[in-house]
Each structure stands twice: as C-alpha cells, then as structure tokens.
Amino acid sequence: MSPAPTTHVETVDFVMLYIVGISVILLLGITATMIYFVFKYHRKKGHQPVDIHGNFWLELIWIAVPTALVLSMFYFGYTGFRDLRDIPADAFKVKVEAMMWKFSFKYDNGKQTDTLYVPINTPIHLEMTSVDVNHAFFIPAFRIKEDIINNKVTDLYFKPEELGKYDVACAEYCGLKHSMMYTAVKVLPKQEFDAWYDAKSNESTSVITK
Amino acid sequence: MANGKDTVAENFYNQSTNKHTGILSWLLTVDHKRIGLMYLYAILTFFVVGVIIGLLMRLELIAPGRQLMDAQTYNALFTLHGVIMIFLFIIPGLPAIFGNFFLPIQLGARDVAFPRLNLLSFYVYLAGAFLALLSLFLPGGPIDTGWTFYIPYSVRSTTNVSLAIFAAFVLGFSSILTGINFVTTVHRLRAPGMTFFKMPLFIWATYATAWIQIIATPVIGITILLVMVERAFGVGIFDPALGGDPILFQHMFWIYSHPAVYIMILPAMGVVSEIIPTFVRRTIFGYKAIAISSLAIAFVGYLVWAHHMFTSGMSDTARWIFSLLTFIVALPSGVKVFNWVATMYKGSIDPKPPFLWVMNFIFLFSIGGLTGLVLGSLATDIHLHDTYFVVAHFHYVMFGGTGTIFFAALHYWFPKMFGKMYNDRLARIAVVLFFVGFNLLYFPKFILGYMGMPRRYYDYLPQFEPLQFVSTVGSWILAGTIFFIIGYLIHALLKGKKATSNPWGGVTLEWHIPSPPPLENFKEIPTVTHEPYDFSQLKEMKDE
Numbered sequence: 001m002s003p004a005p006t007t008h009v010e011t012v013d014f015v016m017l018y019i020v021g022i023s024v025i026l027l028l029g030i031t032a033t034m035i036y037f038v039f040k041y042h043r044k045k046g047h048q049p050v051d052i053h054g055n056f057w058l059e060l061i062w063i064a065v066p067t068a069l070v071l072s073m074f075y076f077g078y079t080g081f082r083d084l085r086d087i088p089a090d091a092f093k094v095k096v097e098a099m100m101w102k103f104s105f106k107y108d109n110g111k112q113t114d115t116l117y118v119p120i121n122t123p124i125h126l127e128m129t130s131v132d133v134n135h136a137f138f139i140p141a142f143r144i145k146e147d148i149i150n151n152k153v154t155d156l157y158f159k160p161e162e163l164g165k166y167d168v169a170c171a172e173y174c175g176l177k178h179s180m181m182y183t184a185v186k187v188l189p190k191q192e193f194d195a196w197y198d199a200k201s202n203e204s205t206s207v208i209t210k
Numbered sequence: 211m212a213n214g215k216d217t218v219a220e221n222f223y224n225q226s227t228n229k230h231t232g233i234l235s236w237l238l239t240v241d242h243k244r245i246g247l248m249y250l251y252a253i254l255t256f257f258v259v260g261v262i263i264g265l266l267m268r269l270e271l272i273a274p275g276r277q278l279m280d281a282q283t284y285n286a287l288f289t290l291h292g293v294i295m296i297f298l299f300i301i302p303g304l305p306a307i308f309g310n311f312f313l314p315i316q317l318g319a320r321d322v323a324f325p326r327l328n329l330l331s332f333y334v335y336l337a338g339a340f341l342a343l344l345s346l347f348l349p350g351g352p353i354d355t356g357w358t359f360y361i362p363y364s365v366r367s368t369t370n371v372s373l374a375i376f377a378a379f380v381l382g383f384s385s386i387l388t389g390i391n392f393v394t395t396v397h398r399l400r401a402p403g404m405t406f407f408k409m410p411l412f413i414w415a416t417y418a419t420a421w422i423q424i425i426a427t428p429v430i431g432i433t434i435l436l437v438m439v440e441r442a443f444g445v446g447i448f449d450p451a452l453g454g455d456p457i458l459f460q461h462m463f464w465i466y467s468h469p470a471v472y473i474m475i476l477p478a479m480g481v482v483s484e485i486i487p488t489f490v491r492r493t494i495f496g497y498k499a500i501a502i503s504s505l506a507i508a509f510v511g512y513l514v515w516a517h518h519m520f521t522s523g524m525s526d527t528a529r530w531i532f533s534l535l536t537f538i539v540a541l542p543s544g545v546k547v548f549n550w551v552a553t554m555y556k557g558s559i560d561p562k563p564p565f566l567w568v569m570n571f572i573f574l575f576s577i578g579g580l581t582g583l584v585l586g587s588l589a590t591d592i593h594l595h596d597t598y599f600v601v602a603h604f605h606y607v608m609f610g611g612t613g614t615i616f617f618a619a620l621h622y623w624f625p626k627m628f629g630k631m632y633n634d635r636l637a638r639i640a641v642v643l644f645f646v647g648f649n650l651l652y653f654p655k656f657i658l659g660y661m662g663m664p665r666r667y668y669d670y671l672p673q674f675e676p677l678q679f680v681s682t683v684g685s686w687i688l689a690g691t692i693f694f695i696i697g698y699l700i701h702a703l704l705k706g707k708k709a710t711s712n713p714w715g716g717v718t719l720e721w722h723i724p725s726p727p728p729l730e731n732f733k734e735i736p737t738v739t740h741e742p743y744d745f746s747q748l749k750e751m752k753d754e
Contacts, residue, residue, distance in 0.1 A: 015589045016660070023580035030551055031573055037554035038561055038569070041490075049492035049745065050556040059496060062548045063541065070537040073587050078530050080589025085526050133363040134456060136521060136596060140662020143593035147522050149457065150362060151450035154523040167671070171521075171596040171664040173356050175363060176281050179667035 005141055005162040005187070011080040012143040019073050084144065087157040091125035092118065096156075098128065098135035098148040101177035103168065109197065116185040119193035120163055126156040136172035139185060147172050160187040221629065225729035227325075240325035241729060245332050246311030247627065252336065253307060254696070256298040261689050263291040268651075268685035271678050274670055281668040285354040286369070288666060290346070292357030293374065297381050298339055300612050301470060304477035305423075306335070306388060308619050309416045311627060313392060315720040316410045318401025318738060320730040323394040331387040338381035345373035356666060358467075361448040361459040365441055372438050379434040382427045385473075389423030392416055401719075403738035407501070410718045410742040411494065414501040415480025418508040422469045422476075426512070430466035433459070457522055464515035472511045474608060476504055478615035479546055482568050485622050486550050487743040488716040489565035490557030494743050496549040503542035510539045517586060521595045529588060536586035543579055547572060562714065563637035567618030570645055574610025578603060581656065596666075599659025605652045617644070617695065624699065625709030629726040632702035640698070643691040650684025717747045 004010045041047055094116065095106040105113045118124050128137055130148045137156055138145040146156045170181035188196065222243045226235035236244055267287050270277045279287070310328065314321050322328050346352040353374040355364040364371050396417045400409070409417075436447050437459070446452025448459035479500075487494050494500065516524065516532040550572060561569070581603045585591050594600060617640075625631055654677035659665075663674045670678065712721040717740070723731055740747050 012589050012593050015587055016584065019580075019584050019587060019590065023583060027573075027576050027580060030547060030576055034551050034554060034569060034572060037551070037557070038559050041554065041557050041559045043491075043558045043560040047556070047558050049490065049558040051493040051745075052495060052552075052556065053493060054496045054499070058552070059499065059545075063545060066541055066544050070540060070583065073583055074534050074537045077533060077587025077589045077591070080587075081526075081529070081592060084589070084592065133366060134360055138596075138662070138664060140593070145521050145592055145595060149450070149523055152457075152523060167662070169662065169664050173360070173363070173596075173666040175354070175367070176285065178285075179281070179664075179669045182671075 003162060005160055005164065005166065006143075006158055007161065008080070008084060008158065009141070009143050011083065015073075015076045015080050018076055022069055022073075084157060085155075087125050087155060088123045091123035091157065093125045093127060094118070096126050096128040096137060096148065098130045098137070098170070100132050100174055101170070101181040103135075103137070103170075103181070103183045107197070111197065115183055116168065117193060117196060118160060118185060118187055119190045120160055120187050121190070123157065123159045128154050128156060133174050134172045135170045135174050135181070138169045138171035139166055140169065141166040145171055160185075163187050163189060219724055220728050221724065221726040222729045223726060227729065238329075240321070240329050242310050242314050242321050242325065242328060243627075243727065245328050246307050246309075248332055249302065249306040249310060249335070252332075252339070253299055253303055256294050256339065257303075258692075258696070260291055260294040260299055261692055263287050263294070265685055265689050267291060268682040270668070271670070272682040273679070274672055274675060276669075282351075282354065284668040285666075286352040289353050289356050293342060293353070293378070295608075296357055296470075296474075297378055298342070300474045300608055301385060302335060302381075302388075303474075303616055304481065304612065304619065305392070305416055305419055305473075306331075308412075308481065308623060309388075309392060309419075309477060312623065312720055313395060313413060313416055314399065315723070315727065315731050316413055316718050317395065317399055318404055318719050318732065318736050319395065319399035320732065320735070322391050323398055324391050327387055328391055331384045331391070334380060334387065335384040338377045338379075338384060341377035341380060342374060345370040345377060348373065358463060359437065360463075361437065361440075361454075361456045362450060364437065365449045365451075372441050375434045375437060379431055382431045382434075385423045386427045389420040389427075392420035393424065396420075401735050401738050407498065408738055408740075408742055409501075411483035411497070411500055411504075412477070412480035412718075415476045415478075415483070415504045418504040419473050419476045421505075422473050422508050422511070426466045426469040426473075429462060430470075433462040433466070436462075457519070457524060460519050460522055461516065464518045465512070468515035468518065469508075469511050471607075472507055474612050475543075476507060478571075478612040479504065479543075481615045481619045481622070482550060482571060483546075484716075484718065485564050485568050485618060486553050487745075488622075488714050489562055490554050490559050491715065491745050492553070492557040492743070493741065493745070494549070495552040495555070496545075497741075497743070500546055500549055503546060507539065507542050510535075510542075514539050517591075520588060520591045533586055533588050533591075537583070540579065540582060540586065547576060547579075563634060563641060564618050564622035564714070566638060566641040567614060567621060570641055571611065571614040571618060573645075574606055574614055574648065578606030578608075578610050581606065594659055596664055597659035598655040598663045598665055601665050602652050602655035602659060605655075610648060610652070614644070620699070622714070623720075624702070625713045626720055626725045626727070628703055628706075629709050630702050630706035631709045631713065632699055632706055636694075636698045640691055640695050643687060643694070647684050647687030647689075647691050651681050651688050652684070654678075654681045654684075712751065715745075715748060717745055717751070718742055722751060 097104045105116050128148045130150045135148040142158050146154050165184050165186050168183045227241045228238050350370040353369045353371050439445050440447050446454040448454040514536045517536045520529050658677050709725045711724050
C-alpha cells in the first residue's frame with residue numbers, strides 16, 4: 001500500500017480500527033455466548049429452567065464498561081475531528097463553487113479551473129459555496145467531506161503529503177447527474193505548482209495522473 | 211352468533227361487530243384484531259412493492275453504466291423505495307399490525323380504548339398511501355428528491371413533491387391517532403391486577419413508541435406544511451434563494467425522523483422480549499431495566515437528531531455535543547442485548563422458528579448498532595457520511611432489526627392470529643436463507659462505503675464493481691426468501707394444521723385464550739396475579 005496522503009488519513013483509519021476492533025470482539029462475544037447457551041440449555045437436555053430476575057453487579061459491569069468504551073470512542077473521534085477544523089490562518093486558500101453538476105475552483109490570483117491543483121506539504125483551506133442546491137465535497141482518499149450550501153460558506157482543510165491525483169465526488173444528492181459530479185484534486189510538487197500558478201494557461205502540464 | 215356447527219368455535223372471523231356480512235363486515239369493523247389484519251395485508255403489499263423496487267435498483271447497479279433504466283428513473287426509484295419502506299412499511303409495521311392485534315389482549319382488554327378512532331386511523335393510512343401512489347401517475351412524475359426531501363432540491367424539483375410530502379403529512383395523522391389510542395388503552399384498560407410492572411414488555415415498548423408518535427410526528431407535519439407553503443407561495447423559510455435556511459429544514463426534518471427511528475425499532479425490541487422468555491421458558495433477565503430503558507430511549511432519542519448532520523456545516527460545538535449524546539443513547543440498546551442473551555442462561559431452550567428469527571435479529575442488529583458507533587464518532591463520520599457505509603448501517607438496523615422481527619412476530623403469533631400452523635422445516639430453511647441473502651446484500655456496502663462509494667448514485671467508478679455485483683446477487687437470495695416465506699404462510703393459511711391455543715407454551719394473556727381469539731377476546735376479564743413471564747402458570751393453564 002502507498003503511504004497515507006495526509007496525516008488525517010492515518011488518524012481516521014486508527015479511529016476506525018479502534019471502534020471496529022472493539023465492535024468485533026463484542027459481536028463475537030455476544031454471538032458465541034448466545035449459541036453456546038442454546039446448545040448448553042437445549043430443552044432436549046431436560047434442564048429445569050431457573051428464573052433469574054437480575055444481578056446487580058453483572059448489570060453494573062455491563063453498563064459501566066460499555067460507557068467507558070464509548071466515551072473513549074467519542075474522545076478519539078473528537079480529537080481527530082478537531083485537528084481537521086483547526087485551520088491555520090496562513091493556509092493556501094481556494095474558493096470552491098458547486099453547481100448542478102460540476103465544481104469550479106477560484107484562486108486568489110484570478111485563476112479558475114475545473115480540477116483542483118494544490119502544492120504538496122502546504123495547508124489547503126477550501127472556502128465553499130453553492131450556486132443552487134446542496135452539494136458536498138468529498139475526497140475519499142483524504143477521508144474528508146463537507147456539505148456545500150447555497151448562500152453560505154463552509155470550510156474544508158487538508159494538508160497533502162503525497163503527490164498524485166485523487167478523486168473528488170459530490171456526496172450530497174443533487175439531482176439527475178449527481179453520480180457524475182466527479183472531479184479531481186492534483187497534488188503537485190511546489191515548483192511545478194508555482195510554475196502553473198504563475199502561467200497564463202489554466203490547465204496543468206503535469207505528468208501526474210496517479 | 212350461531213354458525214350451525216358445534217365443532218366450529220366462535221372466533222373473530224365468524225363474529226362481526228356490525229350488521230354486515232362478507233367484505234363490509236371487515237371494512238366497517240371496529241374489532242382491533244380485524245383492523246390489525248387489514249393493516250397486515252395493506253402493509254405487506256407495500257412491503258412487497260418496496261422489495262421489488264429494491265430489486266430493480268440492485269439490478270441497475272450490477273455493473274457501471276446504464277443497465278435497464280435512465281438516471282431520472284433510478285432517482286425516482288430510490289426515493290420511492292425509501293418513502294414506501296419508511297412511511298408505509300416500517301413505521302406503521304409492528305405497532306399497527308401486532309400492536310393492534312395483541313396490545314388489548316395482552317392487557318386483558320376487550321378492545322382498544324377508541325375502536326372507531328382505530329378504524330379511522332386505518333383509513334387515514336390508506337388515504338396517505340393512495341396520495342403517495344397518485345403522485346406517481348400525475349403529470350410531473352414521481353418524486354426524485356430522496357425520502358429526506360432536502361431543500362433546496364425539493365423546492366427546485368419539477369416532480370410531484372408537494373403531493374408526495376402531503377401524503378407523508380396524512381400518514382403522520384394515522385400514526386398520531388394510533389399513538390393516542392394505545393397510550394389511552396394502556397392507561398385505562400388494564401385488567402384488574404395488571405399493574406404497570408406486570409405488563410408484558412411488548413406493551414412497554416409499544417407504549418413508549420406511542421408517546422414518540424404523539425410528540426414527534428407533529429414536527430414533521432409542521433415542516434411539511436411549511437415546505438408546501440414555500441413551494442406554492444414563494445415564502446422564504448428554508449430556500450436560500452428566498453432568504454431561507456436549508457439547514458433549518460434539516461434540523462426540523464431530523465427532529466422527527468430521528469425519534470422515528472425509535473418508532474421503528476422499539477416495538478421490535480418489545481417483540482424480542484416476548485419471544486425469548488417463551489422459548490427459553492424462564493423469566494426475562496432485568497425486566498425493569500428493559501421496561502424503563504424503552505422509555506429512556508424514547509425520551510433521550512429526541513436529543514441526538516443532529517448526528518445526521520455532522521457534515522452539514524453546522525457549528526463545531528454542535529457537532530461534538532451531538533456526537534457525545536449519540537454515544538450515550540447507544541447504551542440502553544446495548545444493555546437490552548446483554549439482557550436478552552442473559553435470559554438464555556439456565557433456561558430450557560427450544561429453538562423453534564420464531565426463536566431462530568430472534569437469534570438472527572441479535573446478530574444483525576448488533577452489527578447495525580455497533581457500526582452506528584463508527585458513525586457517531588466525528589472523525590470517521592466525516593469520511594463515511596452519505597456513503598454506502600450509512601446505507602449498510604441503517605439496513606442492518608432497520609431491516610436486520612425491525613424487518614427481521616417483523617418476520618419473527620409473524621411466525622410467533624401466526625398460530626394465534628389465524629388458528630393455523632405453518633411448516634416448521636420450511637420456516638427453519640427460510641431463516642438460514644434470509645441470513646445468507648441479507649449479509650451478501652448489505653455487508654459489501656460497508657466496505658464500499660469505506661472505499662468512498664457515495665450513496666444515491668446511479669452510476670459508479672469501476673473499482674466498486676465486484677462488491678456491487680456480490681450485493682446484487684444477495685438481493686436475489688433475500689427477495690427470493692421473502693417470497694418463499696409469504697408462499698408457505700399462505701399455504702399454511704389454506705392447508706395448514708389447526709393450531710392449539712398455546713402451541714409454544716407462552717404465558718402472556720394471548721396464550722390463555724383460543725386460537726383464533728373470539729370477538730372481544732375474553733369471556734370474562736381475567737384477574738392478573740402473576741408476573742408476565744412466570745412460567746409456573748403453565749401447569750394451571752393446562753387445566754384451563
């Protein structure tokens with residue numbers, strides 16, 4: 001596997017692994033116990049059923065332990081999210097405009113493109129708005145997403161650490177061609193990006209396709 | 211009402227509540243059991259329609275590109291699938307069918323508190339369903355907004371949005387009226403000795419659900435009216451083009467639709483709490499914890515709606531608060547699962563088909579609940595929101611949870627409702643096939659979601675094809691199983707063996723009366739002396 005394109009990807013994958021790991025243990029525990037009981041206490045074996053109305057300590061444990069577990073899940077989820085919202089003031093800003101059914105990117109120097117070009121190892125701050133219905137800006141490879149709303153500006157932040165071309169999908173249903181509303185973010189070496197940024201042409205000559 | 215033969219006992223099939231016979235005696239009946247059965251036939255019909263639409267969607271998605279329909283048709287189909295399954299099947303499903311039929315009986319009552327209102331609820335439901343169908347065929351075409359009707363798209367769409375959401379508005383009234391009826395019945399019509407803590411847990415669950423129906427449903431009603439005003443008169447409420455706030459719509463929508471999730475799942479949890487003691491033949495573990503947690507879920511469930519909106523652009527503070535509350539509300543459901551499994555400890559377990567359905571439920575619902583933790587956590591939800599992961603999650607909760615229990619309840623109470631037995635072996639095969647088909651259909655969607663496959667997509671990138679294919683194959687097995695179940699149940703209705711009054715050895719009140727029950731259920735209103743799951747009664751019951 002190629003290295004993670006952003007640090008945030010590692011964070012999300014860790015939180016995912018943490019929650020899924022605990023979940024798998026719980027699921028297997030519950031299922032195995034249930035199946036074991038069905039065999040062990042099968043009516044054919046002729047056990048006399050015992051009425052047990054409850055058990056204070058057992059119930060306390062299975063309330064307290066899951067509470068601690070879910071609070072830890074909340075905490076990891078929260079810190080991973082907080083990093084995402086802690087946008088550096090000097091981040092490179094790009095304005096994103098979404099419409100049915102395409103994205104458009106505007107840079108501070110007036111450049112406008114259909115594909116998002118960004119320099120590597122630079123914090124990127126997207127300021128997004130929609131001209132019509134709700135959309136969402138989703139970069140699966142970066143594990144980030146935010147809705148894009150008409151008459152409102154929403155933000156998205158990432159810091160790419162690997163060169164390459166990554167898919168961008170619209171993730172909020174927006175009508176007929178919702179599923180075709182794809183574009184890409186191209187992470188370029190700094191020099192190449194600067195050359196492109198200062199050039200007159202809009203499209204990059206970069207050889208990076210992925 | 212004499213019916214000529216001595217051997218045929220009087221039951222609600224041959225006793226009418228009005229002067230009519232034949233179909234009119236059903237259409238104008240005020241008997242809660244007949245109304246419950248009419249709901250069953252109506253709801254099952256819509257369910258089958260929803261399943262067929264689901265099959266068509268899966269067929270379209272078997273490979274990238276166009277298979278058998280265009281994008282507009284697909285968008286209409288996934289909207290319809292959602293609207294039908296949510297508003298016509300899963301919200302009314304368990305309370306309207308099994309609640310109507312068994313709530314009065316389990317309470318020791320002759321009927322619900324307001325029998326005529328009950329019949330009215332049924333017709334309001336049919337009227338809502340009719341309007342929804344009508345919206346498909348009028349000029350403008352079937353609604354294509356998704357069942358969530360998010361604004362601004364639903365204001366822009368030229369399809370019949372107003373009529374379709376008005377249908378949801380009408381259906382809401384049916385839900386509210388049923389809720390009022392059930393709450394009143396529980397408060398006023400309990401048999402002597404039936405204190406609140408002697409009520410079966412299905413009643414507790416239905417009671418908690420009824421409160422949500424009464425309190426939450428008006429919110430969606432108001433929201434729908436506001437959308438209609440906006441569409442018709444151009445008043446800016448939610449539409450940003452008119453100065454409205456589309457996020458406000460999402461808040462109002464989920465303030466109803468999240469509690470509605472509990473309308474869907476709580477009655478199912480109640481059914482589980484009935485079936486397990488019966489087949490384990492011992493009392494339920496933690497009766498009070500389960501009863502109270504139903505109410506707790508009903509009320510805490512109001513406070514977590516915005517976890518559907520973690521990427522909507524609302525404030526970061528709101529996001530972490532709703533994330534924390536979401537984790538807290540997960541706990542009572544987890545406790546219930548532990549209680550159910552603990553009930554099997556030192557029991558005398560006879561895993562008949564209804565019990566096997568419940569085992570299916572515990573596995574599938576646990577997956578649904580545990581993946582809910584992934585979505586409750588902010589860092590992971592930001593990635594997974596509006597992807598197939600969410601689709602997989604809510605199908606495991608709603609279909610693996612409530613849908614599975616719909617079949618469990620049907621198999622559990624079938625002998626009581628119809629006085630006939632179905633084939634035990636076929637029913638066991640169905641459980642296994644359902645399990646295989648279900649997991650093949652929905653499990654790949656978790657992986658697809660994490661890979662970045664967004665939901666509500668007519669077309670998709672080539673890397674998603676293998677798992678999409680597996681999912682479609684699963685849909686054939688699952689749908690086939692559903693038709694197989696309906697098939698052997700209809701066969702049992704026509705040719706099945708006669709059921710005894712208590713085929714499973716249950717002890718709640720419905721098992722004390724004949725199968726099928728007579729009109730008004732009890733010759734004499736019983737006096738309740740036992741706890742609901744006290745199986746020492748079984749001996750006395752044999753002498754009854």
